Amino acid sequence: MKSVRLSRAMVGVMVAGGLFMSACGYDATVVPEAKAPATTSGSAIKPVECDNATQSYQPSNDAAAARRELLNPDRLVVGVSADTYQLGWANPFDDSRIQGFDIDVAKAVADALGVKLQLRVISAADRPTLLGAKTDGEAHEQEIDLVARNYTMNCTRWTQIGFSAVYYNATQKVLVRKDDVGDFEKRGVASLAGKDVCAPAGSTSIDNIKEIQPDVEAVPAANHTGCLVKFQQGEVDAITGDDTVLAGLAAQDPYAVVPDQQKLTDEPYGIGANKGDKDLIAFVNSVLEQRRSNGEWQKSYDKWLKPYLGNATAPAPTYGRR
Amino acid sequence: MSQTASPQAAPPPPAAAPAPAAPATATRAGTGHVDTPGLLNRWQLIGMSVAIVFGLLSAFVQFLGWQSDGRAAEDTKQLQRVQEIQSSLLRADALATNAFLVGGLEKQRATYDEEINTVLREITNAADAQPADREVLGELNVAVGDYTRAVADARSNNRQGFPVGAEYLSGASTQLRADATPILSALVKANTERAEGSMDGQHPFWLLLIGLLALAGLLWLNQQLAQHFRRRLNKGIAVAAAIVLVVTVIGVVGAWIRDSSNDTLRDGDLALAISQAKARTAANDAKANESLALIKRGSGAVYLEEWEGSATNVERSLRRDTGESWNDYVAVYREIRKLDDGGNWEKARDLATTSAASGSSKPLDDFDKASDQIVKAASGHVGHDLRSGRDVALAISIFSLLLGIGAALFVSRGIGERRREFS
Numbered sequence: 001m002k003s004v005r006l007s008r009a010m011v012g013v014m015v016a017g018g019l020f021m022s023a024c025g026y027d028a029t030v031v032p033e034a035k036a037p038a039t040t041s042g043s044a045i046k047p048v049e050c051d052n053a054t055q056s057y058q059p060s061n062d063a064a065a066a067r068r069e070l071l072n073p074d075r076l077v078v079g080v081s082a083d084t085y086q087l088g089w090a091n092p093f094d095d096s097r098i099q100g101f102d103i104d105v106a107k108a109v110a111d112a113l114g115v116k117l118q119l120r121v122i123s124a125a126d127r128p129t130l131l132g133a134k135t136d137g138e139a140h141e142q143e144i145d146l147v148a149r150n151y152t153m154n155c156t157r158w159t160q161i162g163f164s165a166v167y168y169n170a171t172q173k174v175l176v177r178k179d180d181v182g183d184f185e186k187r188g189v190a191s192l193a194g195k196d197v198c199a200p201a202g203s204t205s206i207d208n209i210k211e212i213q214p215d216v217e218a219v220p221a222a223n224h225t226g227c228l229v230k231f232q233q234g235e236v237d238a239i240t241g242d243d244t245v246l247a248g249l250a251a252q253d254p255y256a257v258v259p260d261q262q263k264l265t266d267e268p269y270g271i272g273a274n275k276g277d278k279d280l281i282a283f284v285n286s287v288l289e290q291r292r293s294n295g296e297w298q299k300s301y302d303k304w305l306k307p308y309l310g311n312a313t314a315p316a317p318t319y320g321r322r
Numbered sequence: 323m324s325q326t327a328s329p330q331a332a333p334p335p336p337a338a339a340p341a342p343a344a345p346a347t348a349t350r351a352g353t354g355h356v357d358t359p360g361l362l363n364r365w366q367l368i369g370m371s372v373a374i375v376f377g378l379l380s381a382f383v384q385f386l387g388w389q390s391d392g393r394a395a396e397d398t399k400q401l402q403r404v405q406e407i408q409s410s411l412l413r414a415d416a417l418a419t420n421a422f423l424v425g426g427l428e429k430q431r432a433t434y435d436e437e438i439n440t441v442l443r444e445i446t447n448a449a450d451a452q453p454a455d456r457e458v459l460g461e462l463n464v465a466v467g468d469y470t471r472a473v474a475d476a477r478s479n480n481r482q483g484f485p486v487g488a489e490y491l492s493g494a495s496t497q498l499r500a501d502a503t504p505i506l507s508a509l510v511k512a513n514t515e516r517a518e519g520s521m522d523g524q525h526p527f528w529l530l531l532i533g534l535l536a537l538a539g540l541l542w543l544n545q546q547l548a549q550h551f552r553r554r555l556n557k558g559i560a561v562a563a564a565i566v567l568v569v570t571v572i573g574v575v576g577a578w579i580r581d582s583s584n585d586t587l588r589d590g591d592l593a594l595a596i597s598q599a600k601a602r603t604a605a606n607d608a609k610a611n612e613s614l615a616l617i618k619r620g621s622g623a624v625y626l627e628e629w630e631g632s633a634t635n636v637e638r639s640l641r642r643d644t645g646e647s648w649n650d651y652v653a654v655y656r657e658i659r660k661l662d663d664g665g666n667w668e669k670a671r672d673l674a675t676t677s678a679a680s681g682s683s684k685p686l687d688d689f690d691k692a693s694d695q696i697v698k699a700a701s702g703h704v705g706h707d708l709r710s711g712r713d714v715a716l717a718i719s720i721f722s723l724l725l726g727i728g729a730a731l732f733v734s735r736g737i738g739e740r741r742r743e744f745s
Contacts (some may be wrong), residue, residue, distance in 0.1 A: 026454040029512040031461070031505050075665055079477065082619055083485035090619075093483050096671070098619070118665030120620030225489040232475075232486075252484040 050155035055318045056165040057278055059286035061179075063113050066283035069147050069274075076115050078106040079122035079130055079147040083225040085248025086304045087150055090179055101244070101304040102148040105167060105288070108296065109146065112287045123222050125202030127151060132274045133160035140229060145280065147272035148240055151318065152204055162277060163270035164284040165317030167297070170242040171263030172208055175249055181259045188261065189213045195237040198227035208265050209240045210312045224249060231256060242267045247308035268315065288317065358550070361364050369543045369733035373562050376536035377726010380573050383528050384719035385649035387577055388712055390523020394584070396451065397517035397710035398592060402701040403448045404455070404509040409468065409697075410440045411502060412606035413690065415495055418473050418614035420683065422480065422491050424675045438470055448509075455512070458505050465501040488617060495614055495618050514596060521588050521708075524581035526574045533570025537563055540733070551740055558736015562729035569725050576718055580711070587704050595700035597639040602693040604635035605648065609686050612655055616662060616671055626659070646690045650685035658682060 012205075060066075071077060080102060081088040088100040098119050110117035117241075127149060128135055132142025150170065153163045174192070176184050183191045193215035199205035201220035210218055219236050221227045227239045228249045239249060239256075246258045271288075273281045291297040292314045302313060414437035421430040445466070449459045472494030479487030540563045547556050611629040615622035636648055654673060661670035673681050 026452070026512075026516055028454045028456075029458045029508055031458055031508040077665070079620075083488060085485055089485040090481060090488065092480050095668070116665060119667075121618055122621050126621060184530070223489075225486050226493075228486050229489050229493060249486075252479070252482075252486050 003030065007053045033248040048155040048159055050158070052321065053153050053155050054166045054179075054270070055321045056163055056270065057282045057283055057321050058319045059165075059289050060279065060282035061112075061286045062279065063283060065279040067113055067115065069277040070113075070115065071142065074115050075118050076106075076110040077118045077120055077144045078110075079127060079144045079149055080106060080119050081149045081223065082121040083223060084150065084245055085251055086246055086308065087248065088148070089248070092216065096261060099149055101168070101300055102150065104296075104300040104304075105291070106146065106148040108291055109271070109284055109287050111284070112290075121305070122147070122149065123202070124149070124200040125222075125270060127202070128157070128160045129315040131161050131272055135160065136254070142274050145277070146284065149272075150267075150269055151272045152202065152242075152267040153270040157272075160275065162273045162275045162281050164205065164268055164273070164281055165288055165319065166268040166315045167288050167291075168244070168269040168301075169312075169315045170244045170269055171265055171269040172205055172240060172265040173243045173246055173258055173261055173263060174209075175231075175241075175246045175256050175258050177231075178255045178257050180237070181257050184259045184261070189264070190218075192238055196235065197238045197240055198228065198230050198236040199240050200224055203241070204265075204267070205240045205242075212264055228256070240264070242308060244305060247305070251308060285317065287321070292317075335402050351708060354702065356692065358744055359741065361550070362737055363742070365543055365546060366734055366737040369540065369559065369562070369737060370730040372539035373542070373566065373726055373729035373733050375726075376532060376566055377723045377729065379532045380529055380569055380726065381719045381723035383525050383532065384577065384715060387524045387580065388715040388719060390520050391580065391584070391708050391712055391715070393716055394517055394520030395705050397513055398521050398595075398701060398704045398708065398715065399565075399716060400448060400455070401453070401510065401513040401517050402453045402595065402599075402697070403444050404506060404513055407444045407448070407462070408506040408510065409439050409599060409602045409606060409694070410437045410444070411498070411506070412603050412610060413437045414441065415469075415498055416606045416609035416613065416686075418476075419491065419495060419610045420675060422476070422488065423613055423616055423671050435741055436472075438466075446538070452513070455509060458509060461528070462502060462505045462509075465498070465505065469498045469502065472497065497718055510596075517592065520582075520587055521584040521592075524576075524577045524584065526577040526581055529570060529573040529577055533566060533574070536566045538572075540566065543733070547737070547740060549581070551743070553740075556725070556736040556740065558732045558734070558739060560736075562732040565725050565729040565732065569722050572718060573722060576715065579713065583707065588705055591700040591703040591707075595697050595704065598641075598644075598693045598696045598700065601636045601639040601644070602690060602697065604632040605651075605686060605689050605693070606637065607733060608632035608655075609682070612658065612674060612682065616658070616667070619667060620662070628657070641696070643696070644689055645683045647688035647692060651682055651689060653719075654680070654682040654685065 067073070080098060082090040082098050084100065084102075086100050088098055088102045090096045090098050098121070103119070106119065107117060122130055122144070127147045129140040130143045131147060132140055134140070151157075151163070152170075154165060157163070174184065174189065174197070180191070189209070189212050192209075192213055195216060196219050196223050197209055197216045198219045199209065199222050206220065207217045209216055219227075219230065221230055224239065224241050224245045227236065230236045231239055231249075232253060239246065241249075243263075245257065250256045250258050271281075271284050273284070282296070288297075292301075297314045301314075305312070344673045414434050417430045417434040417437065421434070427524050442463075445459050445463050449456045476487045476490035476494060479490060481487075540559050544556050544559045544563075547559070548554050608629050611625040611632060615625035615629065618625065631653065639649060660675050661667075661673065675681065675683065677683055679685075
């Protein structure tokens with residue numbers, strides 16, 4: 001009797017054990033927490049005051065002297081944008097060739113130098129470092145000869161790099177949603193208080209808008225097109241930048257509008273170069289002078305920017321920097 | 323039941339008994355009498371219990387082994403699924419980024435769609451197959467949804483000639499690596515551990531230990547009987563011990579064979595399937611980085627670094643049958659970089675996008691196909707080997723239980739014989 005009871009108990013234990021093992025599952029798969037990316041503080045460059053931000057070196061057509069300053073003897077490497085519609089962008093309908101108002105300047109300089117042009121796409125933040133500027137006390141190796149990428153001339157930047165004479169006078173403005181146009185036109189930048197406004201990291205636009213309206217929430221992106229993606233995905237309410245760039249963004253999105261507004265700042269564009277490449281800068285100035293006089297500047301402006309920004313003429317250059 | 327009888331009171335052995343069966347030790351010092359029937363009952367209970375517990379435990383350990391092999395087959399299949407998702411997702415990204423270099427080539431779209439369909443189908447299958455993966459597969463589904471939406475946005479903007487399309491695409495690739503890659507890595511790691519753990523489910527040592535303990539128990543019982551009766555060997559217990567010995571030998575040898583077979587599988591075909599799936603994923607990651615670096619036109623240093631990392635991962639698992647196509651790909655890639663760095667972006671782009679043998683896509687496609695075939699074949703072997711012979715293992719488990727019960731009956735019979743002799 002006892003042994004029968006024992007056998008039954010054992011069978012029970014075995015069946016229960018089997019069922020337990022069958023039902024017993026694995027622990028849920030866990031994805032390890034991602035390490036938070038190291039946050040980099042913005043550039044802590046102390047603003048420099050001066051009254052000759054647009055003053056460049058006297059033009060010179062000494063191509064040989066300019067060529068001696070190139071990084072490669074037979075090649076001009078120019079840092080450009082490939083996503084700034086109408087200024088410098090890769091056109092998918094034209095075999096992805098990079099073209100635009102800035103690119104025309106780069107082509108003209110390379111042609112005048114008699115060398116091959118290499119366009120290297122760079123971000124706004126990369127501009128000074130790739131030109132070999134010393135930033136935040138850190139030296140950088142020069143990798144490009146020039147920057148033709150809507151580069152605003154200012155006194156602080158002159159301490160890091162050299163500029164050509166001004167080749168376009170842009171202004172900083174704001175792009176908003178179609179729904180917000182009325183409010184913006186009525187109250188101006190005050191309507192942006194508490195709103196998220198995007199501008200490229202390393203550009204002057206973020207500093208400028210914070211100075212005018214400290215209550216905006218500045219949101220950086222790698223470039224203006226990155227701002228447009230954030231804008232389309234509802235992450236930011238507005239984008240600030242140069243009127244040239246904003247016109248290109250508005251052209252890509254019918255819900256993005258640049259309302260009638262007062263300019264926030266003047267943004268004179270120059271071609272950036274290494275601080276020591278004065279012969280190259282002087283040569284670029286002679287090319288810009290030539291383009292102004294032979295109508296090439298106007299032709300280029302009319303082709304790329306006039307449909308979006310209306311009539312304009314070439315800005316007058318200032319020389320005499322030593 | 324219990325009967326009190328002194329040895330002196332015990333009746334003489336029947337005439338028919340083959341030998342005198344009177345207890346060898348008639349009295350115990352100090353007690354004066356021994357309750358032999360009670361003792362026989364206790365020994366019968368102990369002996370039967372030893373045999374039944376042996377049968378139960380042996381069967382249980384073998385049942386666990388049988389179950390573990392089945393689980394290992396399922397875990398291996400799940401591992402194959404998540405690695406298929408990983409490789410297909412990176413393959414889709416390689417196709418999407420490459421197509422973008424030539425204005426969103428539509429001819430690559432069908433292949434991209436196929437890869438994404440594979441990803442979505444396998445996510446559903448994997449969630450059905452393994453409840454422990456379900457939650458993270460849900461997160462993966464969201465990440466894949468975000469990725470495909472961003473690629474669709476990129477394509478539609480690109481088709482209108484808007485540069486924001488390229489931004490959507492590079493953002494999609496970056497997000498894919500930030501969101502989906504950690505999930506897939508965690509899934510691969512968890513399922514590799516599960517598959518390897520399940521393959522360790524055979525326990526020949528435990529079966530040997532259970533058998534030895536049972537034999538020791540029966541030997542002890544035989545000795546007790548020998549001390550009380552004048553027969554050195556109890557036939558019933560001897561037969562029970564023989565059954566225990568045979569069951570133990572069969573169980574241990576069977577479990578040992580399966581254990582070594584699983585070790586061979588784990589270090590052989592399973593390791594091969596895992597390493598080749600990783601290589602396939604890394605190769606497609608490299609191709610996507612090659613395209614992204616070209617899309618960025620000189621500002622894609624981060625993608626060049628990523629490419630080198632992916633190439634190192636591929637080269638760790640290179641085999642003779644995949645090495646040639648990978649080396650061909652690397653040679654074209656180096657040529658592409660030379661052209662791009664030398665200012666010949668268009669030529670570099672053409673080499674990266676052409677489907678001709680001179681471009682980088684053809685050798686990469688060859689590598690992808692070859693490694694995919696290796697993964698499928700090796701995973702198939704693992705699943706087949708783990709499942710084969712499982713019916714026999716289950717039959718042995720049941721057989722062990724029945725023989726344990728049989729051994730118990732022989733113990734009962736052996737002690738019953740002594741009881742009859744005693745009475």
